[in-house]
Amino acid sequence: MIRFYQAANLPDAYLLVDLLDHAGVASQVFNQNAQAGVGELPFTHAYPEIWLEHRYDVHVARKVVDEFERSDADVGTVYCGSCDESNPGNFELCWSCGDAL
Numbered sequence: 001m002i003r004f005y006q007a008a009n010l011p012d013a014y015l016l017v018d019l020l021d022h023a024g025v026a027s028q029v030f031n032q033n034a035q036a037g038v039g040e041l042p043f044t045h046a047y048p049e050i051w052l053e054h055r056y057d058v059h060v061a062r063k064v065v066d067e068f069e070r071s072d073a074d075v076g077t078v079y080c081g082s083c084d085e086s087n088p089g090n091f092e093l094c095w096s097c098g099d100a101l
Helices: 010-022 055-073
Strands: 002-006 027-030 049-052 077-079 086-088
Touching (some): 010 055
Antiparallel strands (some): 027 049
């Protein structure tokens, strides 16, 4: 196993593990419960970590992480066709009226 990535939070770590799994890369989340120790541990030691089971998957995993990080920055804005309310580009339903975007 090889330590590959340190996520900002646990939900991001699990999203990435799921994306890696869909790309055929076996990985696991470590430090799942370490945030409970912040104060006793430095906060940088409590971040969730993603470990790859095989070193040869690093290149594929890097592409998955790059796309994940890029998608966070480029969400844009989408306007609802029903109520004309603005929504983040990654929403599938309008936050205001609930209709599909």
